[in-house]
Every structure is written in structure tokens, then in C-alpha cells.
Amino acid sequence: MEIKAAVSILAALAQESRLRVFRLLIRHGEAGLAAGRIASAVGVPHNTLSTHLSILQNAGLVTSRRASRSIIYRIDFDGMRGLLAYLLEDCCRADHASIEPLLASLAPDCCQPNRTGDLP
Amino acid sequence: MEIKAAVSILAALAQESRLRVFRLLIRHGEAGLAAGRIASAVGVPHNTLSTHLSILQNAGLVTSRRASRSIIYRIDFDGMRGLLAYLLEDCCRADHASIEPLLASLAPDCCQPNRTGDLP
DNA sequence: TCCATATGTCGACGATAATCGACATATTGT
DNA sequence: ACAATATGTCGATTATCGTCGACATATGGA
Numbered sequence: 541m542e543i544k545a546a547v548s549i550l551a552a553l554a555q556e557s558r559l560r561v562f563r564l565l566i567r568h569g570e571a572g573l574a575a576g577r578i579a580s581a582v583g584v585p586h587n588t589l590s591t592h593l594s595i596l597q598n599a600g601l602v603t604s605r606r607a608s609r610s611i612i613y614r615i616d617f618d619g620m621r622g623l624l625a626y627l628l629e630d631c632c633r634a635d636h637a638s639i640e641p642l643l644a645s646l647a648p649d650c651c652q653p654n655r656t657g658d659l660p
Numbered sequence: 661m662e663i664k665a666a667v668s669i670l671a672a673l674a675q676e677s678r679l680r681v682f683r684l685l686i687r688h689g690e691a692g693l694a695a696g697r698i699a700s701a702v703g704v705p706h707n708t709l710s711t712h713l714s715i716l717q718n719a720g721l722v723t724s725r726r727a728s729r730s731i732i733y734r735i736d737f738d739g740m741r742g743l744l745a746y747l748l749e750d751c752c753r754a755d756h757a758s759i760e761p762l763l764a765s766l767a768p769d770c771c772q773p774n775r776t777g778d779l780p
Numbered sequence: 781t782c783c784a785t786a787t788g789t790c791g792a793c794g795a796t797a798a799t800c801g802a803c804a805t806a807t808t809g810t
Numbered sequence: 811a812c813a814a815t816a817t818g819t820c821g822a823t824t825a826t827c828g829t830c831g832a833c834a835t836a837t838g839g840a
Contacts, residue, residue, distance in 0.1 A: 575817060576815090576817075586816080586817065586818090587819080593818095609816045610815095610816065610817085
């Protein structure tokens with residue numbers, strides 16, 4: 541990963557509403573959540589949230605798909621894995637293999653959607 | 661960790677010069693590096709770097725100590741661990757124990773200072 | 781004490797980001 | 811076709827951030 545991509549991901553997460561969205565979507569895993577549901581969950585107007593979602597999407601942290609009138613957003617676990625690998629890259633170079641199990645455990649099926657309508 | 665603290669850490673890393681400083685200091689481990697050496701390594705004026713270092717320090721990512729005329733900065737691994745734990749918290753709650761080995765491997769002695777005068 | 785070195789602080793400027801009203805687009809049902 | 815729902819885009823305003831010159835503080839040596 542290039543440093544500019546890492547900065548883009550970190551900047552996307554460095555805002556309270558967007559970090560709430562990110563964590564909310566992690567809890568919902570593969571199922572994802574409609575934009576409107578996200579907006580009411582984090583308490584921001586729909587157009588403001590739309591801007592936030594496009595920033596998260598451009599950073600590679602979420603993906604979207606249309607489902608009827610709604611647009612469903614869900615976490616892009618590859619983006620998450622990429623960021624963690626980048627942050628840990630220099631730290632554990634002595635035994636770089638030690639971070640592999642963690643990154644592998646970040647596979648989509650490691651995350652269990654549990655609650656659906658909770659405020660963060 | 662509170663969300664505002666996490667945002668503070670992410671914002672500290674969401675800037676190219678500061679991310680370079682962070683990665684540079686990770687490579688230097690416990691030994692750390694003087695502010696002037698960091699400034700020339702990342703190529704920013706000393707007063708600009710001073711601002712960046714204070715932002716990293718306020719976020720809890722680095723610590724400083726004076727050594728004669730120089731001030732030595734080094735990574736605060738606790739801050740790093742805290743951020744990773746926060747980012748992973750919701751993701752792997754199904755088997756939260758799986759991230760413990762990673763966080764433990766982030767102990768200071770896991771990092772080997774190797775090069776000392778390299779540009780990132 | 782005086783000077784050189786090393787770093788921090790202040791203030792101002794330009795750049796970037798966050799917010800939200802108003803309008804636009806897309807989908808579904810009647 | 812029309813209205814309702816769901817989301818995106820545009821533009822303007824305000825706030826925050828990054829940068830750097832100028833000055834201030836701290837340390838060590840002559």
C-alpha cells in the first residue's frame with residue numbers, strides 16, 4: 541500500500557460520524573445496512589451522511605449495492621486488512637509472520653452480525 | 661477507549677508527514693530519535709515538525725525525553741495497541757481472544773531498531 | 781557571560797474539510 | 811403519468827488544519 545492510500549483510509553476514519561458508521565457496519569457484517577438506516581442510527585441528515593459514505597467508499601473501506609429503492613452499504617474487509625497490515629508492517633518486521641494469523645482471522649466470516657437497530 | 665480518543669489518534673496519523681514520522685519511529689523502537697534527525701529524515705522545517713510531534717504526542721502515540729540539547733521521541737506502544745484493539749473490538753467480538761496474541765506481540769521488545777539514517 | 785546548538789511557541793495566511801438547504805435522480809406502487 | 815420514498819449532487823458558509831517566518835526558551839561549551 542502506498543502512503544497516500546493509507547492517509548486516505550486514516551482520514552476517512554478520523555471523523556466521529558464516519559468512525560461510528562464504520563463500526564456500525566462492522567457489526568452488521570456481510571448483510572450491510574441501508575443508507576437511511578445508517579443516517580438515523582448515527583443521527584446525521586441524509587445528505588451529510590451521503591458525503592461521509594462516499595468518503596468511506598473512496599478510501600476502500602465500504603462497498604455499496606442497490607436493493608430496490610435502498611442502497612446497502614457494507615464493510616470492505618480487504619480495505620481493513622490492508623490498513624492493519626500497513627500499520628503493522630514496520631513494527632513486527634522481526635517476525636512479520638506473527639501478524640498473518642490476525643489478518644487471516646479478519647476474514648468476513650469472522651464477524652457475526654448481532655444487533656440491527658442500535659445506536660452506537 | 662472513547663471514540664473521541666480514537667478519532668484523535670486516527671487524525672494524528674491521517675497526514676502524510678506525521679505518518680512518515682510514526683513509521684520512522686516504529687523502526688527505531690525504544691532508542692527513539694532526536695527531533696532534528698526526524699525533521700531532516702522526513703524533510704520538513706523544524707518548527708513545522710514540532711507542531712506535528714506535539715499532535716502525535718497529544719494523541720498518545722509518541723513520548724519524549726530530553727537528552728542534553730536534543731529531545732528524543734519514541735513510539736508509545738500502548739497508544740498503538742489501544743488503537744488496534746479499538747479498531748478490532750467490534751470486528752472480532754465473536755472470538756475476541758484471537759486478537760490478544762497480536763496485541764501482545766506488539767510489546768516494545770518485538771521491534772528491532774535496524775537502520776538509523778534512512779529516508780522513508 | 782556570551783555564543784552556538786536544538787527545539788518550542790506565536791501569529792498570520794492559504795488550503796482543506798464539515799455541514800446543510802435546495803434541487804436532482806432513481807425506484808416502486810397506484 | 812403521478813406521487814411517495816430513498817438517496818445523491820451542488821453550492822455556499824463556517825470551521826479547522828498545515829505551513830512557515832519571526833521570536834522565545836533551554837542546554838552546553840569557550
